[in-house]
Amino acid sequence: MSIENINGCIGCGTCVATCPTDVIRLNKQTKKAEIKYPADCQICHLCRMYCPVDAITISPEKSIPVIVSWG
Amino acid sequence: MKRDKKTLSRRQFIGAAAGVAGALMVGPTVLNGWSENMKKLNEADVAYEDLEADVLVIGGGMAGLFAAVKANDAGAKVMIVSKGRLGASGQTPFAKGIFIYDPQKEKVSLDEFVNSVSASAIGTNNAVYTRQMAEHSLARVAELREWGFFDSPLYNNAFSKPIGQRNIPLIERVTITHLIKEKGKIAGAAGFSVDYQKLYFFKAKSVILCTGAGGFKPNGFPICDLTHDGTIMAYDIGAMVTGKEWNDGHAGKAENAAACFDGWGTMFERKPGLTGVEIHHDLGVDMNYVAYKTGNPVNTRGPGMATANVVGGPYRPAEFQRNGPPEREPGPGLAKRAPSGGRGDRRPPRGGDIPKDGGPPPMMGTSVGGSSAGMAIHKSEGLVPINDQCESNIPGLYAAGDALGSYMAGAIYTQVGSSLAGSAVQGAIAGEAAAGYSSRVEKVEISESQRKIIQKEILAPLKRDAGYSPAWVTQTLQGIMIPNFIIYIKKENLMRAALTYVEELRDHHMPMLRASDMHELRLAHETRNMIISAEMKLKASLMRTESRCSHYRLDYPDMDNENWQAWINIYKGEDGNMQLKKQPFGTWPDGSEL
Amino acid sequence: MENKLKTYNRIAAVVAFIGLPIFLWTLSDVPSRTFLKDAISLLTLIAFSCMLMQFYLARSNNKLLKVHRMGSVMKWHKAIGYVFVTVLLFHPLLIVVPRYFEAGIEREEAFVRMITTFDNPGIVLGLIAWCLMLILGLTSMLRKQLPITYKTWRIFHGILSIAFIVCASWHVIMLGRHIDMAMTLFMLTAATIGIFLLLRNYFLPTPKNA
Numbered sequence: 001m002s003i004e005n006i007n008g009c010i011g012c013g014t015c016v017a018t019c020p021t022d023v024i025r026l027n028k029q030t031k032k033a034e035i036k037y038p039a040d041c042q043i044c045h046l047c048r049m050y051c052p053v054d055a056i057t058i059s060p061e062k063s064i065p066v067i068v069s070w071g
Numbered sequence: 072m073k074r075d076k077k078t079l080s081r082r083q084f085i086g087a088a089a090g091v092a093g094a095l096m097v098g099p100t101v102l103n104g105w106s107e108n109m110k111k112l113n114e115a116d117v118a119y120e121d122l123e124a125d126v127l128v129i130g131g132g133m134a135g136l137f138a139a140v141k142a143n144d145a146g147a148k149v150m151i152v153s154k155g156r157l158g159a160s161g162q163t164p165f166a167k168g169i170f171i172y173d174p175q176k177e178k179v180s181l182d183e184f185v186n187s188v189s190a191s192a193i194g195t196n197n198a199v200y201t202r203q204m205a206e207h208s209l210a211r212v213a214e215l216r217e218w219g220f221f222d223s224p225l226y227n228n229a230f231s232k233p234i235g236q237r238n239i240p241l242i243e244r245v246t247i248t249h250l251i252k253e254k255g256k257i258a259g260a261a262g263f264s265v266d267y268q269k270l271y272f273f274k275a276k277s278v279i280l281c282t283g284a285g286g287f288k289p290n291g292f293p294i295c296d297l298t299h300d301g302t303i304m305a306y307d308i309g310a311m312v313t314g315k316e317w318n319d320g321h322a323g324k325a326e327n328a329a330a331c332f333d334g335w336g337t338m339f340e341r342k343p344g345l346t347g348v349e350i351h352h353d354l355g356v357d358m359n360y361v362a363y364k365t366g367n368p369v370n371t372r373g374p375g376m377a378t379a380n381v382v383g384g385p386y387r388p389a390e391f392q393r394n395g396p397p398e399r400e401p402g403p404g405l406a407k408r409a410p411s412g413g414r415g416d417r418r419p420p421r422g423g424d425i426p427k428d429g430g431p432p433p434m435m436g437t438s439v440g441g442s443s444a445g446m447a448i449h450k451s452e453g454l455v456p457i458n459d460q461c462e463s464n465i466p467g468l469y470a471a472g473d474a475l476g477s478y479m480a481g482a483i484y485t486q487v488g489s490s491l492a493g494s495a496v497q498g499a500i501a502g503e504a505a506a507g508y509s510s511r512v513e514k515v516e517i518s519e520s521q522r523k524i525i526q527k528e529i530l531a532p533l534k535r536d537a538g539y540s541p542a543w544v545t546q547t548l549q550g551i552m553i554p555n556f557i558i559y560i561k562k563e564n565l566m567r568a569a570l571t572y573v574e575e576l577r578d579h580h581m582p583m584l585r586a587s588d589m590h591e592l593r594l595a596h597e598t599r600n601m602i603i604s605a606e607m608k609l610k611a612s613l614m615r616t617e618s619r620c621s622h623y624r625l626d627y628p629d630m631d632n633e634n635w636q637a638w639i640n641i642y643k644g645e646d647g648n649m650q651l652k653k654q655p656f657g658t659w660p661d662g663s664e665l
Numbered sequence: 666m667e668n669k670l671k672t673y674n675r676i677a678a679v680v681a682f683i684g685l686p687i688f689l690w691t692l693s694d695v696p697s698r699t700f701l702k703d704a705i706s707l708l709t710l711i712a713f714s715c716m717l718m719q720f721y722l723a724r725s726n727n728k729l730l731k732v733h734r735m736g737s738v739m740k741w742h743k744a745i746g747y748v749f750v751t752v753l754l755f756h757p758l759l760i761v762v763p764r765y766f767e768a769g770i771e772r773e774e775a776f777v778r779m780i781t782t783f784d785n786p787g788i789v790l791g792l793i794a795w796c797l798m799l800i801l802g803l804t805s806m807l808r809k810q811l812p813i814t815y816k817t818w819r820i821f822h823g824i825l826s827i828a829f830i831v832c833a834s835w836h837v838i839m840l841g842r843h844i845d846m847a848m849t850l851f852m853l854t855a856a857t858i859g860i861f862l863l864l865r866n867y868f869l870p871t872p873k874n875a
Contacts, residue, residue, distance in 0.1 A: 021295050070440045071325070
């Protein structure tokens with residue numbers, strides 16, 4: 001799932017701004033970040049490193065098939 | 072035999088079960104191709120904003136930072152627009168080593184350094200840019216140090232400091248799709264917000280593209296937000312583009328190939344550090360050749376070592392042959408030595424044997440190729456500079472860093488850490504040059520007719536009743552372009568076949584991309600840029616009928632110094648078709664010597 | 666018999682306010698983290714749960730506690746109060762402590778960003794709860810120095826406690842890392858009954874011999 005979980009989010013929006021591929025968005029109702037476009041995650045961990053409350057857990061698996069040059 | 076059958080059927084069962092489970096798990100993200108547009112855009116809901124500056128800097132990485140700062144300090148009214156966040160998008164956040172040439176400390180002279188790079192690059196480098204990078208590196212690093220760049224593994228704060236001090240307006244999360252040319256020169260740019268249904272028109276006398284490189288959103292390299300946007304929008308208004316035949320040959324780990332953080336060990340968590348003179352001939356397509364010839368697992372003792380028992384393959388100049396232990400090109404083309412210190416280093420390793428030398432972990436188990444597929448050697452691809460001022464052939468249009476085809480390092484990696492240094496140096500040069508230009512010219516208005524056309528082009532995917540999903544088209548393009556036998560180990564018939572597919576995507580899918588929100592709109596425009604890039608890559612690779620540096624042709628395995636001491640420039644012809652022509656090594660586009 | 670009841674009560678208290686939250690913590694599907702981070706999480710959770718328990722270690726719960734000497738109950742109430750109020754006062758800092766040991770945003774920056782995210786009501790409630798808790802702690806410690814009678818102080822302490830637990834529970838439910846349905850239910854139930862007991866104590870005349 002790439003970005004797997006967001007727990008204990010305080011809704012500061014840092015991860016939303018930081019994600020290079022725009023995977024995370026703030027839910028206006030809950031005031032929390034949510035994983036909106038998981039397929040676009042490049043698993044770079046910037047969101048996790050910028051999160052002030054360490055709310056983000058990332059797994060190394062990609063949610064869509066991975067295309068490589070040789071297998 | 073009986074047992075085999077049983078095993079097989081059990082495996083088949085597990086496979087099928089896993090397939091079903093997988094399908095269920097990825098349910099929401101399964102890439103459907105053609106479908107209805109779920110939420111069609113209501114045109115009345117679209118907001119517009121017009122902004123104005125003397126110099127518009129597009130991109131918020133290392134080049135964009137210096138371009139904005141230096142253009143401002145040269146007296147221009149500057150604005151930065153970035154599709155990501157300052158210092159936290161593109162490749163800059165992952166570049167942990169920066170080269171400095173310190174004449175007090177280095178044993179080699181500046182001339183010797185430039186000559187050595189030129190020897191490794193086999194003529195493919197632009198020596199003026201090689202020298203410029205080394206000459207200015209010390210001064211740029213000093214400024215970075217002052218801003219706190221070396222104090223944190225995260226760069227947003229350090230980048231925000233000089234921008235904030237100068238009150239330079241910064242617009243983030245706005246994707247630029249169009250450069251605007253009026254009366255033969257730059258008049259501005261246009262794009263859209265990924266957060267709101269909003270279009271932006273920027274009036275500017277001058278634009279500096281600091282848009283970075285790009286790729287086909289490959290797996291294992293942090294470039295999935297880079298799709299050669301600057302190159303393609305500049306190409307669209309008549310700029311010349313170069314370097315599309317070269318390849319960055321980074322491979323990745325087979326296990327979780329897409330996880331670039333994990334692939335680079337603790338590299339992304341380190342504070343940046345410095346590198347000194349150390350010239351190589353690295354990370355072209357040697358490993359791709361070995362994989363092509365012998366299959367996987369590739370002998371992964373490192374680039375340059377893998378060829379030991381394979382005949383032929385990419386040529387490496389004798390003085391850059393590898394004898395010692397393998398060395399790796401760590402990071403997105405950057406630091407080799409472990410940048411020093413930092414809290415980051417104290418973090419316990421997350422499993423696996425992570426080396427202390429700053430490189431990615433030795434590839435444990437099997438490797439896979441194409442980690443950075445679609446990206447060339449840093450600074451070998453991008454806009455063609457017409458002089459040493461990072462200026463393009465469009466008056467008012469400048470580029471710096473990976474968006475500029477400066478050939479600073481040549482068509483192969485020659486100096487570790489020079490990529491990041493080069494972005495800083497070129498950003499500063501372009502910033503000053505663009506400020507000078509904008510002080511000399513009058514502002515050009517953006518015509519109403521252009522505005523209408525651009526609006527329509529930006530919003531088109533949102534307005535379609537149905538269409539292809541950008542994700543599906545991207546994946547189809549990846550399937551065509553990424554195989555080792557297409558972009559890395561090249562031969563004519565396969566490239567022609569791939570080109571036919573790519574042209575089909577260009578003519579039949581690109582005009583039918585759909586988007587149901589602003590995120591997908593960005594994907595749609597990125598997909599378009601990747602398709603045009605793929606066409607450029609194949610056409611340039613077909614044209615270069617020789618092998619040199621990071622371009623390898625199975626059907627033309629030798630270097631052809633008689634015909635190919637030349638770079639390939641790509642531009643849009645009068646008829647709108649892609650044109651290619653040679654520019655001899657060691658010359659500027661007008662034919663004058665460097 | 667009385668001793669047995671006392672033991673049962675003690676076991677029940679530990680099970681309900683320490684065992685149950687730990688059990689729910691292990692059940693939640695939040696990924697486990699480093700030992701330090703998980704230890705801090707658990708400590709904070711137990712500290713909050715013990716604040717809930719305070720409502721039951723009080724005169725308002727005299728029916729259940731009739732087998733115990735009120736003096737000894739009060740001793741526990743005080744000890745638990747001082748220990749866990751201290752833990753919770755440091756809780757905002759504890760959150761950024763792991764940043765000493767890993768790369769990422771600077772701990773000072775993380776802390777400031779965290780306590781200034783005023784557009785999130787969860788943070789605002791947390792800040793209010795933190796202040797109320799500070800007052801609770803100080804006015805308990807300095808009760809004898811205060812120019813008010815014990816009776817007035819008790820009412821003041823009770824009202825402050827209710828205000829605190831409402832803000833704090835709300836804050837925890839909105840922002841807690843290990844908050845899920847079960848944990849929410851546990852906290853709401855414990856808080857509601859606790860508040861109810863206290864209010865009953867104030868508004869209903871208690872029979873003297875109870």
